[in-house]
Amino acid sequence: MARPGKCGLCLIIAILAIMIVACASERAWACVGARQMAMGGTFVGIADDMSAVYWNPAGIAMLDQRGFHVTSTLSNRDTYNYDDFLVCIWPEHGDLTVGLSLIREHLGEFAASGRYQAADWFICSIATVVAEGLSVGANFRYENYSMRLMGEDSMAGSRFGLDVGLLYHVNSKLSIGCLLQDAGLSELYWDDGSSERIGINIRPGIGYRPNPHTLIALDIYNIGGRVSSSGEYENDTPCLRVGVERWLTPNVAARFGYYGIRLGEGAVTYGIGLHVGRYSVDYAYLDVATVPGHTGLGGTHQIGVTVKF
Numbered sequence: 473m474a475r476p477g478k479c480g481l482c483l484i485i486a487i488l489a490i491m492i493v494a495c496a497s498e499r500a501w502a503c504v505g506a507r508q509m510a511m512g513g514t515f516v517g518i519a520d521d522m523s524a525v526y527w528n529p530a531g532i533a534m535l536d537q538r539g540f541h542v543t544s545t546l547s548n549r550d551t552y553n554y555d556d557f558l559v560c561i562w563p564e565h566g567d568l569t570v571g572l573s574l575i576r577e578h579l580g581e582f583a584a585s586g587r588y589q590a591a592d593w594f595i596c597s598i599a600t601v602v603a604e605g606l607s608v609g610a611n612f613r614y615e616n617y618s619m620r621l622m623g624e625d626s627m628a629g630s631r632f633g634l635d636v637g638l639l640y641h642v643n644s645k646l647s648i649g650c651l652l653q654d655a656g657l658s659e660l661y662w663d664d665g666s667s668e669r670i671g672i673n674i675r676p677g678i679g680y681r682p683n684p685h686t687l688i689a690l691d692i693y694n695i696g697g698r699v700s701s702s703g704e705y706e707n708d709t710p711c712l713r714v715g716v717e718r719w720l721t722p723n724v725a726a727r728f729g730y731y732g733i734r735l736g737e738g739a740v741t742y743g744i745g746l747h748v749g750r751y752s753v754d755y756a757y758l759d760v761a762t763v764p765g766h767t768g769l770g771g772t773h774q775i776g777v778t779v780k781f
Contacts, residue, residue, distance in 0.1 A: 503527070503693075504557040504575060506543045506776035510743025510756035511715025512729020514689035516677030517649040519639050522561045522778065525571045525597040528649045528677070529609030530637035532569045533599035538562050539780035543754075546773040552758075553577045569609075571597035588626075589619045593633075605642070611635035617660065629662040631670070645682065651675040687717040693732070715741075723747050727756070731769060737761050739768035752778040 505523040508515040515523065519531020522541040540560040545552050559573035578590035592615070599609030613633035620626040634657045639649040653673040660668040677691040693711040715729035725745035732738045743756035754776040761768030 504543060504554050506743060506754040506756040506774040507717075507727065507745060508715075509731075509758055509774060510727035510729060510741050510745075510754065511689055511717055512691075512713045512731045512741050513693070514677060514691040514713050514715035514729060516637075516651050516675050516691050517639075517647055518677070518679035518687065518689055519637070519649055522559050522571070523557070523776075524609075524637075525559050525561075525573045525595060525611065526557070526575070528637040528639055528651045529571070529597040529599050529611050529635060530607040530639035530649065531599070531609070532561055532563070532571050532597060533601050533607035533609060534639070534641075535561055535563050535569060537780040538564070539750075539778060541776060541778040543774055543776035546775060548770045548772045550579065551767070551770055552772045553579050567600050569599045571595075571599075573597065589617065591615055591617045599637075606640050607638075609637045609639075611637075612657075615660070617662075619662075627663050629660050631660040632657040633670070645680060647679045649677050649679075651677075685719045689715045689717075691715075717745075731758070733761065733768065737768070741769065743774075750780045752776075754778075 503509060503513050504526050505515065507521070508523055508527060515527040519528035520534065522532070522535065522539060523543070524531030538561060540558070543557040545555050549555050554575060554577045556576040557573070559571055561569065561571045563569040573595045575593040575595070576591075579588065593613055594616075595611050595613045597609060597611045599607055601607045611634065613635065615631050615633060617629040618626055619629065634655045636652045636655050637649065639647065641647045651674075653675060654670045655672055660670060673693070674695040675691060675693055676695070677689065680688045682688070691713045693713065695710050711732040711734075713730065713732050715727065717725055717727045719725045723746060725747070727743045727745065729741045730738050731741050739761055740759045741756060743754065746753045756774040758769035758772040758774070760771050
């Protein structure tokens with residue numbers, strides 16, 4: 473088995489150190505993909521299917537088939553922010569792999585806040601292999617928002633976003649990755665002339681395959697702290713997430729995970745995957761919080777379908 477070089481060892485040690493700090497977490501946001509959410513919202517260090525355009529765009533450079541994928545949230549669509557996710561991948565553009573995707577989200581009106589917000593994200597992803605086992609990728613994103621407060625007219629907003637991803641396969645068993653989500657481009661501008669700064673979300677991850685049938689993943693969400701709606705940086709701490717995928721047969725996988733939300737609180741997630749030829753179907757159930765009285769991920773159901781061609 474190949475041993476990681478000095479660069480790989482430094483990256484692994486750095487990410488593991490950050491993960492130890494991340495065990496005290498304060499808040500989290502939901503993410504996309506039924507397979508990934510069934511594994512506790514882990515995928516940055518794996519990024520081996522088309523959903524990588526969201527989790528780590530560097531991963532699509534390793535794909536060798538065209539195809540499309542869609543994930544839809546089947547329940548709690550007013551309280552689980554991501555509703556639908558659609559992506560198409562084309563790997564035959566010279567040295568580049570190209571992806572186009574759409575994310576639709578909304579949060580319905582709550583009795584406590586009286587706020588409705590919806591958004592469509594239009595994303596173009598590119599990635600390439602730069603060295604053996606090492607790929608880089610980027611997302612260029614246009615986000616279109618609509619917001620309405622109770623008793624007020626709706627207001628539109630928009631922004632351009634940039635994500636940058638890195639994925640390194642240390643050997644056949646170990647891979648590490650990092651996503652710089654919202655790495656730049658523009659603020660979120662509203663029709664009333666106000667604007668919001670969006671902070672960089674640094675998300676490292678590790679994937680480990682002890683055997684060909686088992687995958688173990690660890691991710692951190694939000695190392696550096698996000699920016700509040702008022703434009704001030706919040707004192708957020710990272711969220712640790714863990715997931716496992718086990719192929720029981722060549723066609724059936726079982727998945728399980730823990731999705732960290734805040735200090736002492738998270739949600740258990742689990743699901744199954746079915747794979748037949750060019751087609752895959754994934755199901756995820758995102759449970760309520762491990763702390764009584766908290767909503768967690770609300771008992772949400774998701775389903776995803778992938779077709780390769």
